[in-house]
Amino acid sequence: MPVKPYHHPAAGWGALKYVAINLLKERVSGVNYKSLFAQNQPDGFDCPGCAWPDREHASTFEFCENGVKAVAAESTSKRVTPDFFAAHTVAQLLEQSDYELEQHGRLTHPMVYEPASDKYVPIAWDDAFKLIADELNALEDPDQAAFYTSGRASNEAAFLYQLFVRAYGTNNFPDCSNMCHEATSRGLPGTVGIGKGTVTLDDFEHADTLLIFGQNPATNHPRMLGELRECARRGATIVSINPLRERGLERFTSPQHPLEMLTLSSTPISAMFVQPRLGGDLALIKGVAKRVLELDDRAVLIGVPRVLDPDFIAAHTVGFSDFARDLRTEKWALLVEESGVSREQIDRLAEVFIKGQRVIATWGMGLTQHKHSVPTVQMLSNLMMMRGQIGKRGAGLCPVRGHSNVQGDRTMGIEERPAAAFLNRMARVFGFEPPRHHGYDVVATIGAMMAGKVKMFVGLGGNFAMATPDTPLTFKALQSCALTVQIATKLNRGHLIHGRKALILPTLGRTEIDLQNGVPQGVTVEDSMSMVHISYGLNKPASPALLSEIAIVSRMAEATLGRRHKLKWQAYRDDYAVIRDDIEKVFDDFYDYNARVAKPGGFHLKVASREREWATESGKAQFVPQKIVLDTPIRRARAKHGQRLLVMMTTRSHDQYNTTIYAMDDRYRGVFGMRRVIFINQQDIDMLGMKAGDWVDVESAWDDGVERRAGGFMLVAYDIPRGCIGAYYPETNPLVPLGSVADGAGTPTSKSIPVLLSLAAAS
Known part of the structure; x- marks a missing residue:
């Protein structure tokens, strides 16, 4: 079955x-x-x-x-060699599924696209770098090139990449952050002054309450379940706040604990489940904040201890009066309706929050991939500030990033909107004037390619074609480029959706020994909690022809820039410690970088808000009132289509990481051997006059005149709020309009797309 x-x-x-x-x-x-x-x-x-x-x-x-x-x-021991490419045209490979493409194994040699044969053929590394340099230097304007970054790139590779690109002359840095936690990066600076979390792993040992928003740890970061298990076993209260009731937040058997394994026992994780409707988190969090304020007003009236933390608010914040005024005037009926959560459950959630003396709030993309995701992140920050739950042991804000170094890449300067202070430091250290104007993020890059403003694309890892929204349009955008360059370890569909000229450049993986002049090199990463540590590969490289990401970036830079700016590309790739020496010249927090990272476990980057230092305009943490906006694309679509209008979220299966498909199962959700499914409430199936197991097509209910349709999905009855459905990406990315983005962040709204279902023609 x-x-x-x-x-x-x-x-x-x-x-x-x-x-x-x-x-x-x-x-x-x-x-x-x-x-x-x-x-x-x-x-x-x-x-x-x-x-x-x-x-x-x-x-x-x-x-x-x-x-x-x-x-x-x-x-893997499987290899994608020049012989493999000689046996397959690009057209033939495009007929394979994403899973099949991934299963061919590791790339071994640099390849260039040959239009006459529709095949990739071998190219020497020197010739590949010359082709890149010739194309870049032939552009009329550096802004006609875009440089994408995956979150797997190391700190050293990311730093060199941004150094090369800024020396070339552009800030066009679309990166994976633009599609996941950008709302966190843009929202938190407005409240606490920096777009990073305020907790470390040690805080989980001291928290008595954890609020888990929009996450599925069992699939997306399973080691988090070990921490949650320990929290639950010592009596901490864990609340799961997510439209889907995920199995990993119900019960967990730890493979690290033999007794649990041998006795087939498990640890209950969440004491409470709250299932807001898709896009309802802002109203839910605002409802909890309103209830907290009501209870504090009552406490003042009857002369019992305060619910708020007035000392923290007075000493560390501004804007509370306006924030409280907004909460008091907000209507309960609107908050209940918009959140999809009953007033009684909102009150219970507020009681759990108030009872907690040390509260950690964590969140994933369930909060960040909505039109109003920036206000949602800021409202969560407001809520935590009300009770002083930021900047003390066992409490704080904990955005849980996805890819292993997505946070580190941003720290290293992979940012299309760089701060003036960072650019000033770059100019002083490296002796050239970096570009000052803002560049393109992911969505803007796709639009610029379609408009002919971006003519060359370089991807440092990832699968841009499949990770991005509005898939057919993104394909056309990439195919309009004069040259696409993909730096990768394994074959994916993004290599087959290419420009008129195309390169695939194979690189070492993090697990592989990186020898430079006979000396093993280590690279560093920054995790979700701002710990920086070094990593040394241990496996033999998949091919002697592979280059490291650092070698590829530095040789691209050398070929393109020549003697411009006198940057030391050869020294960088000979010894990665030289890169770290220059990183610490740009970023004060990386002082003694090489010495500190050599210690087991590395070091923690200072996060000012953790120390109750607020890098905001006011110099204090800032309460920011947030309105519940009613004129939204979803409300307009519902007014037009009625109850048949459903809101779709895209999600991963358990056998998936980002766009990489490891297998066709999603066992925690009970799906095996297939991916084209729609998770839907049984009452909505009945309302549509359908039945579980029916095959349906899905169409976006967007108002731009573009037809967006994905066909052949099986209905699966599931525990999800009425009016909401879930489906896997990248299969449903064609349904996400390019213009549907988070206000103030530009993140595709992949968790709140208005759609219509119809029986598939073949059903």
Whole structure:
């Protein structure tokens, strides 16, 4: 059966079974298999998967099921050689699924597209760099090129990349942050002064309450479940706030604990589940804040201890009076209607929050991929400030990033809107004037390619074609480029959607030994909690022809810039410590970089808001009132189509990381051997006059005159609020309009797309 309920705890023996399956499927050799025991260890390599931090004192097993999948995919013995490309045209490869493309294995040689044969053919590295340089230098304006970055790039590679591109003359840095936590990066500076979380892993040991917003840790960052397990076992209250009731936040069996495994027991995780409708988090959080204020007013009236933290508010914040006035005038009926959560449950959630003396609020893309995601992040910050739950042990804000170094890449300057202070420092250290105007983010880059304003695309990792919204339009945009360059470890569809000229440049993975002049090199990453640590690969490279990302970037720069600016590209790629020496000249917090990162576990970057220092205009944390906006695309679509209008969220399966498909199962949601499914409330199935198991087509209900349709999805009855549906990406990315973005962040609104379902023609 393709769909059957999953009644077991998350992880446990099922996780070990699938670890074994993936190691066998990828044909991981015995030598590479042993390297798993060095994953996330002080003298090993950092997991190329998620950005969850490592414990200061790592145990023997510091990896999870999905981390093993990521390492197995990189350590596979399967190879994509020039002979493979000689046997397949691009047209033939395009007929394969994303999963099939991924299964071919590691890229081994630089390849260039040959239009006459519709095939990729080998090219020498020197010739590849000359082609890139010739195309870049032939552009009329540096802003006609865009440089994408995946969150797997190391700090050193990201720093060199932005140095090269700014020396070339543009700030066009679309990157994966633009599609995930950009609302966090843009929202938090307006309240607490910096777009990073305020907690460390140590705080989880002291928290008594955790509010988990819009996350599925069992799939997206499974090692987080180990921390939640320990919190639950010592009595902390955990609340899951998510439209989907995810299995990993119900019960968890830890593979790290033999007694739990041998007795087939498990640990309950969440004490309370709250299921807002898609896009309802802003109203829900505002409702909790309103209730907290009401209870504080009552406490003042009857002379009992305050619910708010007036000392924190007085000493550390501005704007509370306006914020409180807005809360008092907001109507309860509107908050209940917009959140999709009953008044009684909002009150219970407020009681849990008030009872907590040390509260951590975590969130993922369930909060950030909506039109009003910036206000939502700021409202959550407001709520936490009301009770002084920022900047004290065991409490704070915890955005959980996805890819392993997505936060570090932004720290290193992968930013299309760079701060003037950063550019001033770059100018002083490197002796050239960097561009000052803002560049293109992901959505703007696609639009610029369509308009002929961007003519060249370079991708440092990732799968831009499949990760981005409005897939057919994105394909056309890439195909309009004069040259596309993809730096990658494995084949993906983004390599097949190419410009008139195209290069695939294979690179070392993080698990592989990176020798420069016979000396192993380490690279550093920054995790979700601002810890910076070094990573050394242990596996033999998949091919002797591979270059490191740092070597590729520095040689692109050398070929393109020539003797301009006298930057030391050769020295950088000979010894990565030289890069770190220059990083500390640009960023004060990276002082003694090489010495500090050499210590086991690395070092923590100072986050000012954690220390109750506020890098805002006022010099204090800022309460920011937020209105519930009613004139939205979803409301307009519902007015036109009635109750048949549904709101779609895109999500990952358990056998997936970002756009990488490891297998066709999603066992925690009970889906096996398939991906084209729609999770939908049974009452909505009945309302549509359909039944579970029916096959449907999905159409966006957008008002720009463009037809967006994806066909052939099976209805699966699921525990999801009425009016909401869920489906996997990238299969449903064609339904996300390019113009549907978060206000103030530009993030595609992949968690709130108005759609219509109809029976598929073949059903």
